[in-house]
Amino acid sequence: MLFAQLLVNGVLLGGLYGLMALGMALVWGVLNIVNLAHGAFIMLGAYCVYFLFTIAGVDPFAALPLAMLVMFGVGYLLQRFVLNLIIRSAPLNTLLITFGLNVTLTYLAQLAFSADFRIINPSYAGANVTLLGVTIPLVRLGAFITALILATALWVVLERTRLGRAIRATAQNLTAARLYGVDPAHLYAVTFGLGAALAGAAGGLYGVVSQVTPYIGATLTAKSFVISIMGGLDNPLNIVAGGLVIGIAEALAAIYLGPTFVDAISFGLLVLILVARPARSWRLK
């Protein structure tokens, strides 16, 4: 029974991990930027939802679209006016500039919101259902379902809409996409904005199931990174699957190996995967 409970915990957490990684994988696949500020976007999204909930009394799940809109704006502006300036620079430089953005955003948040722990605590936070002896907390279930909906929505946008076709075309061949009338400066900004919006949604959900501080970004960036590699960058649903694997592995490791191994486990898996199949190229198909 313990095992079943752990499995359920892992799956619920893993869905959220998958959503966290979606935005990073999208940006990485299309723009070839490994965004080290991704975790900071997640953190900002969490604060958006927190303040909407505490000040305006908006239900956290209802606040998600608003937080996504705000984060889309932040992402769009950053890409359009900062990152587009260095997009053809060496890969190490894009890594470095997003690290700089991460530091800037983290400490801006610390100045504006203080370093206090914040919890988004709606009235139904403690509610849960018991099914066959396994306890399922409702907010985690809600977060899991929302994550699945957003991942599916991203898949539909990429596969079925004009915007999605433009994004995929740009990822495959920038020059050819340009010839077909895609404006790359705008499209890159939209893609980065979408990544930031997904991060914002993940942040809001993270705030509901866990605590928010300005410093949560770094570990979440690292996790998103691992999951992006595991899932590959070509299909959003694979990313969610990668998130599930990490979520389950962490839940099992915390009990059977000891809590100190939780962070080591995802990286151990990552190294194994990279060494086992290194020849693959991670670009959006």
Place this chain on the structure above:
Amino acid sequence: MMRRWALLALGVTLLAALPLVGDELIIQYGIDLLLLATLAQSWNILGGFAGYPSFGNSAFYGLGTYGTAIAMAQFHLPFSVGLALGVVLAVACAILIGVPILRLRGQYFAIATLGLAATLAALISNVDIAGRNIGLILPLTHNETMFYEDALALLVACTLTVWWISRSRFGMGLIAIREDEDAAQVMGVNTTFYKVLALALSAFFTAIAGGIHAYWITFIDPASAFDPTLNVRMVIMAVFGGPGTVFGPLVGSFLLTAVYEVLAASLSTAAALLFGLVIVLAVIFMPRGLWNLALGLRRVGWRYFMQNIQQHKL
């Protein structure tokens, strides 16, 4: 050429003489600075010359730290034996990890090294002889001058090694790997051997820096020994100064550390914020580092900045 050497020798002598005049606080800043510069310089060997950005160097730092601490705290051996143990651990780890991981190229290599420090920290915190997650306390010595001179000597040795690399067949091989690895292989460069050797050299100096720091601070635990932000700092200092050059990482680490200390003294929280902005602006306006900036300003003046943006924007 002779004049440049004389100037450098003079600079090192002046730095070495600093403990005679400076007060204790200056010396402590100095030790920190010299050790950080060593870390940036040793990262430069693989990251700058071969273009393989390692995020696992803080693991070698941690192993150097723990080797020294275990020898001194648990077996009461002298400092030098501790350093040797740390170096052996770190170099062994570099070779063991390097052979499989260095098959990965560029970015993927960087990613694979990301988790190395965290994994080692988790392992160490379950080992009895390493004090589990409580840490170890080293014997106390109040000899700041000795630590300062050790750190300076280490930085000089590391920089001389990098200087030798920059002119040797080995260094040419690393640069060839950075520019085009397949071509390098075709031209007869044993790429795997070169990369592993570069990583091992990098681990060697990084581990000694860790050992000196451990003995100086006298207390270590897994979180501080395998601190991932330390690794980020080495990368930033080296890249800011100019990766793949002999003096770039030194200039970068001296300048960034100075900027950070000045900001921290006058602004506290906002310091880190401005530090982040400095990095963002530096990448936009001088993506090839300070060393290249100095050359570029002499050549084309202020147009250098606009040229960089022209070249790298979408």
